[in-house]
Amino acid sequence: MKQRGKQFKLRIEKLVYGGKGLGRLNGKAVFVPQVAPGDLIVAEETVQKSGYSEAKVVKILERGRSRVKPRCLYFGKCGGCDWQHVRYSDQVEAKRLIVEENLQKIGKIKKPNIDEVIPSPSPWNYRNRAQIKVKAGRVGFFAKNSHFVVDVDRCPLLKEDIEDIFPKLKELLKELPTQPAEFHVYSSSKDEVLLKIVYQGRFKRFDLPLERLREILKVNLVGYGIYRTNREGYPERLDFFGRDFTYEIVDKFKFRVSADSFFQVNRFQVGNLIDRVARVAMEHQYMLAGDFYCGVGTLTIPVGRYVHRAFGVESNFWAVSDALYNKDINGLRNIQFFCRETEEALKIVKDYSPDLVIVDPPRSGLNERIVRTLAALPRIKKIVYVSCNPSTLARDIAAFHQFGVNMERAKVLDMFPQTYHVETIAVLRKVR
Ligand SMILES: C[S@@+](CC[C@H](N)C(=O)[O-])C[C@H]1O[C@@H](n2cnc3c(N)ncnc32)[C@H](O)[C@@H]1O
Secondary structure (H helix, E strand, O other): OOOOOOOEEEEEEOOOOOOOOEEEEOEEEEEEEOOOOOOOEEEEEEEEEOOOOEEEEEEEEEOOOOOOOOOOEEOOEEOOOOOOOOHHHHHHHHHHHHHHHHHHOOOOOOOOEEEEOOOOOOOOOOOEEEEEEEEOOOEEEOOOOOOOOOOOOOOOOOOOOOOOOOOHHHHHOOOOOOOEEEEEEEEEEOOOOOEEEEEEOOOOOOOOHHHHHHHHHHOEEEEEEEEEEEEOEEEEEEEEEEOOOOEEOOOOEEEEEOOOOOOOOOOOHHHHHHHHHHHHHHHHOEEEEEEEEOOOOOOOOHHHHOEEEEEEEEOOHHHHHHHHHHHHHHOOOOEEEEEHHHHHHHHHHHHHOOOOOOOOOOOOOHHHHHHHHHHOOOOOOOEEEEEEEEOHHHHHHHHHHHHOOOEEEEEOOOOOOOOOOEEEEEEEEOOO
């Protein structure tokens, strides 16, 4: 029989990065999943470490004031959401605090200037894409910290046209000769849907007509592709049927987005992100802006309207091809794009010598060499750092500080409601 851990009463102080709540037992930090600030619980210790413990809820004695009823039937089982039980305004405040604490503790900034917090205009139906898992006939998402697929029939985070696609994907499974590992569904602002059917290992080829898939899925499917996961874990395209791209309309901008390009997931917040980054470009007459990790040109193109010249650097071939097309359809002639890794583009950066830099790296952030090179650019005035990971952002901000580039201000933008994930836009200034 499994031994029970130590039980104790615990008051939850706040929510932390990773989604858990933090309480203290005799001063020692205890992390508990699925709690809300202010909750008084009976906790049972599940992991004991020298500096902290982990615990689970046995009983809620008092409910914190931010507790609300989760909207989704699967909340708690499905690993997709962390905070559906927390009032939305409190989720946003928790994210502001997380960013602030990271900037203080890791970024070594005593009083970080967070001058704006931008909640998502809607905390529901905001996601334009999902990676849906398939296992033993179940279609849904992984349970938290597990590879068990929780079977779901709808997801309230997804755009209305795809929120109930799950039972239809199950119908599709019946027509496929081999069960895939994942379905990647993406619905653009034009309600055009792209589907990737992703296999792991061996599978039987098929070529179902696009019309048949459209009939089964009952969405405006414009194309679907067959993919196999490579050794590095990335899906590689084997075949595509129909159109392999769609368009996104964001305010006055139009972007072509290929099935294999990145596009921001929260359709209500892309415009706000573009607007806040573009505003920095308007503050001064910049001669040359460099946008690293530029994707399909989502930020390069709007910024390009306000600067003399701009260039984007991106490693994904599909995204660069979209970006080149997007600069034309948006009528910008002063932008160049380079298809390469940022690390390999550092020589070009030195030669071009931009006075404004935008970076929007993956979760791992930048490395020391990139930070050093950007900070040492002779004409650099400002760096706009867009980040989806507050701890690597804070680490890089501390590194920039060593080279005379300081954080001036930051904005917290909630790109991922109901989860602990958070986007930050930090504006850095060269001081010496
Ligand atoms: C968070 S997305 C940002 C995209 C874009 N700024 C936007 O707002 O849509 C990060 C992008 O970096 C690209 N990327 C990842 N690693 C890279 C690297 N080492 N060098 C250049 N681009 C990279 C990805 O393909 C992706 O398009």
